[in-house]
Amino acid sequence: MPKTMLANATINAIYLADPTHLTELCDELGDVSHVIENLVFSPMVKQDICFARDVWLEPQIVTFNSISEAVKLLRAAGKYWYLYPLENIRRSRLIEAELRNLPLLTHTFPLQEAIPAIGCFTLLDKNTLVYSAKRWKKAPLGDFQFIEDKTNPPNRAYLKLWEALSLGDIYPSAGDTALDLGASPGGWTYVMQTLGTKITAVDKAPLEPRIAKLPNVTFLQQSAFALNPADLKHPVDWVLCDVACYPERTYELIMQWINSGNAKHLIFTIKLQGKTDIATLEKFKKIPGGRVIHLFYNKHEATFFYPEPTQLQIG
Ligand SMILES: C[S@@+](CC[C@H](N)C(=O)[O-])C[C@H]1O[C@@H](n2cnc3c(N)ncnc32)[C@H](O)[C@@H]1O
Structure with missing residues (x-):
């Protein structure tokens, strides 16, 4: 996919859409470079965005040749990384396996512990890594995994x-x-x-x-x-x-x-x-x-x- 399409675009933020409100997110942004599944690439950092599950605030789009190279890039940019699986899932998982284990992502309410900074990454193709160490929300996909109270x-x-x-x-x-x-x-x-x-x-x-x-x-x-x-x-x-x-x-x-x-x-x-x-x-x-x-x-x-x-x- 679209490495070449993205090559000349200015991408200052990547928005993760709730699939049921993807159109609303794009309408709200107005200026959208590309949409890849639920990821919306944009030159705009919109401070008052409503329909984003999360925003990747410092997106890097880089070419890499080997799994170890991708791992090295990610390790240098942050401690914890969450894989957003998009393309080349097996290769993505191999990169994920080399990274530090994530802290527990299920929570009771009120949250007992602060969630550390967790970056997100994905592959656009075999050799294109997209990552952002800085994101808007604490939880990697913008959703707290609450342990529900069913009683x-x-x-x-x-x-x-x-x-x-x-x-x-x-x-x-x-x-x-x-x-x-x-x-x-x-x-x-x-x-x-x-x-x-x-x-x-x-x-x-x-x-x-x-x-x-x-x-x-x-x-x-x-x-x-x-x-x-x-x-x-x-x-x-x-x-x-x-x-x-x-x-x-x-x-x-x-x-x-x-x-x-x-x-x-x-x-x-x-x-x-x-x-x-x-x-x-x-x-x-x-x-x-x-x-x-x-x-x-x-x-x-x-x-x-x-x-x-x-x-x-x-x-
Ligand atoms: C989505 S439910 C609220 C659920 C609630 N927050 C809860 O946690 O159980 C919407 C409620 O709005 C109430 N409602 C509708 N019109 C109202 C009004 N004019 N004044 C007060 N309540 C109203 C309905 O009776 C209904 O209970």
């Missing part, structure tokens, strides 16, 4: 919040206050409860009874939109929202919360409708101090963070 949460939505908190490296402290809008059946409320926060869950539908009975959980059965953020007597440490509604309503609600000054942290799911409307998403991306990311555990959704956790900044 306690009422559904799998908890994984979205686990990922959001871990990715941003932002964890509530015990005793923090939290408002969980669109909380039922209670996956996110469950997560916040395990972290020791005092949560008010709000939903038109009931919480699962065993979540409603947990200590420090209060439930308001009403619309999330009936709460006026400006009316709150005390600011809330965490305002979370997973309400199933049109993005425009979510946008209005986010702006109400930010303008009220009554929320220290916001984590909101933006539910995308049908074909992704990049223009709508751009509105969220333009909110000063915010950040929009399509999480690994987001389906046809994206997640809005405010303020932007420093861990999510690119570069």
Whole structure:
């Protein structure tokens, strides 16, 4: 493949796409040199990219002749390397076998240990190595391999919040206050409860009874939109929202919360409708101090963070 095609291109970043949102990633970038499976090569380092699983920030595209030469190049550039298998898989695996073993990549929540810097590499053909020691996300494919809790949460939505908190490296402290809008059946409320926060869950539908009975959980059965953020007597440490509604309503609600000054942290799911409307998403991306990311555990959704956790900044 395309060594020659890439030879004259300026590639400043390689984006790893979620295969279900490859088109969105390309639309967002605009300037794309090449797409090879889920790798998108671009001259642009886009600081506010939403639809990338990960970004390889210092991509090197080099010719090599032997496995030992490739290994030497990688060893000189970094300690740990993750193979993204693309072409010449057997040869790629032989290179991988010569590199240092990776640390454990499965995690409990909250993460117990810091994930060390791990570079990624792949082969474009028998003699072309692509690698980047510097990447955006901690986990090699941009997804935390969580050891799931199949017993306690009422559904799998908890994984979205686990990922959001871990990715941003932002964890509530015990005793923090939290408002969980669109909380039922209670996956996110469950997560916040395990972290020791005092949560008010709000939903038109009931919480699962065993979540409603947990200590420090209060439930308001009403619309999330009936709460006026400006009316709150005390600011809330965490305002979370997973309400199933049109993005425009979510946008209005986010702006109400930010303008009220009554929320220290916001984590909101933006539910995308049908074909992704990049223009709508751009509105969220333009909110000063915010950040929009399509999480690994987001389906046809994206997640809005405010303020932007420093861990999510690119570069
Ligand atoms: C995806 S589910 C939320 C899942 C939840 N985060 C969890 O972890 O279990 C979306 C929720 O939004 C709720 N919802 C829809 N419109 C609402 C509104 N206007 N106010 C409050 N909740 C609403 C639905 O009842 C539903 O429970």
